[in-house]
Amino acid sequence: MRFFSDLVPVSWLFNGLKVGQVIHYPKIVKINGEYCYLSATLTQKRGEKPELLIIISYNKNEQSLLNYKERWQIETCFKAMKSSGFDIENTHLQDLERIEKLLCLVMIAFLWCYKIGDYLDRSVKAIPIKKHGHRAKSVFKYGLEFVSEILQNPYRKNFQQILQIFVM
DSSP states (O other), X not given: OOOOOTTSOGGGGGTTOOBTOEEEOOSOEEETTEXXXXXXXXXXXXXXXXXXXXXXXXXXXXXXXXXXXXHHHHHXXXXXXXXXXXXXXXXXXXXXXXXXXXXXXXXXXXXXXXXXHHHXXXXXXXXXXXXXXXXXXXXXXXXXXXXXXXHHOTTSTTHHHHHHHHHO
């Protein structure tokens, strides 16, 4: 069995990869003393150079890209709960029971905003796509802005609508 040294760059394994193509290197490799599997895909934002995304996994090589996508969704959720939405870190809570209650409320609020953003994106007005191919804002942010606007002015006729979307 042949292993690659920690000094050899692994990017050469994926030369000739086309944008959108996924390759799973069939052999185990050793990186920084750890045995692992490698997968790669070539991504490209509109108007930019292609970027090689190498995914390192310890099992089920074929599942690695799906696992990465799921993991990225979790990271996006954390971002929404922290810097991009609710800023829960700024509460400086220390009591575990209070932190648990806050997280439960924030999770409910997150789901509410996400669900409303998804509804607005699909049924009312789609989120614009920027030149680089990504949305101008996340589905969560779209919903958060809408809910914030409604809650700051509850006399608007859409107030009942956001309550109904959450219960659907």
